[in-house]
Amino acid sequence: MRHFLLKSLAWTSGVLIALALVLAAAVWLFFAPVATQPPYRLVASWGGLGAAPGQFDGPNGIAVAGHRVYVADSLNHRIQVFNLHGQYRASIEVSPQGLLPQARPMNLNIADGKLYEADYWNDAVQVFSLDGHLLRTLGGKTGSGPGQFRAPGGASAEPDGTVVVADFYNQRVQMLSPSGRFIRQIGVTGKKGYAASGRFNYPTDVAVNAHSGDFYVADGYNDRIQEFNAQGRFLRMWGGPFGLHLPYSINVLGGLPGWFRTPTSVAIGPHGDLFVADQENNRVQKFAADGQFLTAFGHAPRQPGYSVGAVAVASDGNVYVTNQSAQRVEHWVPVASGVQ
């Protein structure tokens, strides 16, 4: 009897393992896209931990405009400006808005020749000229009402000036007029959404197409990207099978190509491609505008933390990434093109 039970158990286990392997192969075949472009190569980096000019303490946002690289140096409460080779040029102090004694700048984006900075601690979006002058502040009072924020993670603007904000703790994306008047929102305020499109689980950043106004949202803890048109209508989502995220699920497969583990930043390249900072996978992933996976690159962190925080793309296609664990900015180039 005991022998029979053991034999049955072994047989059942074998069948289950074989089934799991078949399922794994099916997932790989159907849901793990193949890279169609070569990866990128790390050619330079700069920074290091500290508060002196050129050093960082929590580089959590980055943007490139022309020959300038802007880095949100979160724990130093400033945005630092460099040239494309990492030479320090200037610093923009991010002033507190009155709620807390310190600002905490997060993702940065460039739109219509202006720098958009999300201040996570002061619940504000600040708009600067590219030479660092504060043009206006949206929000600045914590809350869940229209036009208020609870820890905005990233903001940008459509070609007509409509401001789009990833409102992290409010679980929504807000669309506001240039002066901050509420237009509409996507998502349900304060309610996490998982499988459904147009719902969010801690959105971290937005990237707006400068021509069409369509925008992408890094849906952080849903491990996916959602795309909307300029009016906020859902277009598509991806990151795992159909972009679905199941409540309380463990993202054991998030390391597959085209899948994510906590996307924290998004940026659009000169040809409309989308670059995603896939933080917990320590990599940047590149997609065509319609979500087709193109390639991925990155490296393991050498210190505690993650080697990828935020991503930006220059007009020549070179990519700049904040390495949070090393407190540095990295410069990556497409392998085929070499150093430019």
Next chain:
Amino acid sequence: MSRKTRHHVLNMSGSTFAPALLGLAIALAGVFPVQAVTQMQTPAPHADAYVVRVDGLACPFCAYGIEKQFSSLPGVTGTDVNLANGVVIVHVKSGARLDQAQIAKTVKDAGFTLKRIVSTPAEGK
């Protein structure tokens, strides 16, 4: 499967596939290892600080969020967050005290779950 077809499949509306995917995820959980296993070391007690362990901390957004929530409590002078082991150290003014309910609510408001309070100022050195 051609790349075009694969791309089409990847972008299909997926809500009807949820039950199948749930089963698939459960089956695959046994095949693919979870990426990282955190070293569970016990942090040293701090004078004038609460050391708490929190579930779900993953990124700087989490760290700054929990830091922001604790900063709003009276008596709190600063917060250190260690993402790698899920430990939050809440520094308080000498004599200031927080109770467990207050700490648990603050952690919850930041979007996380309090696992346990490892040490309090009274137990600190």
